[in-house]
Amino acid sequence: MSSDSRPSRRSFLNASGLVLGALVGERLALAEELTPKSEPLRRFSFEPPVAPVNCAVIGLGDQGREILRALATVPGAVVKTICDTHRPAHKRALELGPKAKASTDYRKILDDKEVRAVWVATPSHLHKDVVLAALAAGKHVYCEAPLAHTVADARTIATAARKAPQQVFQVGLQRRANPLDLHIFGLLRLGILSRLSLVRAQNHHRTSWRRAANTRERQAELDWRLDDDLSPGLSGEIGIHQFDLVSWYLRKRPVSVTAFGGVMAWPDGRNVPDLIHATLDYGDGVHLVYSASLGNSFGSAAETFLGSDGTITIQNDHGWLIKEADAPTQDWEVYATREAIGSDVGLVLVANASRLLQELRDPTKLRNVDTKGALYYACESFLQAIRAGIRSATDAQDGLDATVVALTVNEAVRTGTRIAFRKEWFEIG
């Protein structure tokens, strides 16, 4: 890469929003001097008030409860109603939203004029009816990813959302709202890795994916992820967030996918693969090599971006930059924390470093402990978009794009073939 196309150190600092230069060294010392060691409380600090928004959560499984947990701490989120057709699911959900009214009929929730924002966290094959009804009722809708278990349903949802421009429609691609992922997005856009050559990602977790229930009927309902006709597979259930991250970072859709998989860890009669490998061609020589497994937890969920000047790797909401020996020095790196990453040394990437500094807090010590989790930020940004009347962080097009990619990967796994993506698959009607 020519020196012209590489950002200067000064432009990097200015554009990234990071305050990690020589000035930072001085201010960090100042911060340590000024940090109260043991000072009695003289005054409380308060968050600025935000307008309350009445919310409803439909679907009270694991993800629905995680949404409730996040909403409990999001300023201005008032959980008015919760809904699940399975009444016993209400008990655990009410622990997280004790002031909410519980219902088994989502249509009653949609009839409630006071509810403005609706989260749809049902199994993905049930999204369509709920989302279409919610949009028709004038609600702002947050739909979990994938949009649906078929591309046709996903397109129907995206089309309905586009036809309701006065309502905010957000898809649960939560990493796009996560400060660390946003921070790394900025670094990549500034060309910190120079020429990107390869992306590796994985999601490995040892779990059977089976759910326990008291009756066979309920068991069958809960095990929809293992039902060939309903399941979007590992790529649709967990891979979608990583495919979306890569597409977002690269600012392009994949050209094709080659994949295979099988039932390796849990031969209990299931047909949905518990191990998948996929290679997504993003064009210009860049590939995403992906694997997901339910048989082994090593490395858990991670994404690694390999470029000619270095590597950025992300794991469990922590990020590191591992530089190549001949890569240019960044102004801020002398102040950054270094950690061993295998036999390499990584510079710890910290989101919101400048804000922490303004609060007289040491970003290198706090690292990412300060985060509230990607789902929190996604829920918060949804409510902010409603209040401001602006486009959501992840709109219908983002949702359709991610859903098409994930479901196509799943189809490639099922057929063990290479599938080329077609432009019209991504078009909203």
Added chain:
Amino acid sequence: MRARFEIVLADDRDPIFLRAATEQALAEISGVEAMLSPYRPGSAIAAINNAPVGTAVRLDPLVFGLLSQAAELTKKLEGAFNLSVGAVAAAQRGFIAAEGTEPSAGALHLDPSAMTATRLTASVRLDTGAVGKGWALERALSILCDLGLTNAFLHGGTSSVRAIGPGPAGRGWKIALPDADPIELVDRALSVSSSVAQLFASDAGMCSHILDPRTGAPVKRPLSAAVLHDDGVVAEAISTALVVLGPAGAELVRRSFPSATLVRLAPG
């Protein structure tokens, strides 16, 4: 919590169902770890500890409920148990001097209307390690019970135990304790605390991981306590407080917690 958790089910139903049930219960324990670990990004406890003094941190109702319960237990145990003194965290940050660190009892403000927690002094370092395992086991047990599993044994790091049902032999879940008769546990929680179970090095020599919240100093006498209660959180608070109070604390426990059973309180 940094402990190994295990679940044993005495049940003859489909093994696939039983495995799925234990996965759900263990996932709940992992969720509790994510909520409470001072070292995990996004945990409520990390958020409180890292917030500037005087800044209110909004909590989810579950964590707020645990901290409220812990505050009540602090009162009933006359300050001998207090989550505001994070011994391990404090030690790792080098807070503990030979004379002890600053006591921080009462220095965490809980606001039930706003569901917030606020550190009132910088010395407050919340560490729920004393009751986290007991709470995790209670939550895991409730999932098993909701699935109709009523003969189960759960433990975290062997020091926190929860049992329900009569066990595989029908006489209770048999547990061996050092220097004490075995007990047969049915529908109760067992908590074992010891001042010498975990030690850390300081300028003053090897110190117990349990601090006396009233003085901030590590407990000096080698003592262990084993307590039974219907609620694992209460059992853990009592056993921790007894190690702090010593034999004199037995009367306080008898008076304040009539349903608790003191199984063992002895040196070592």
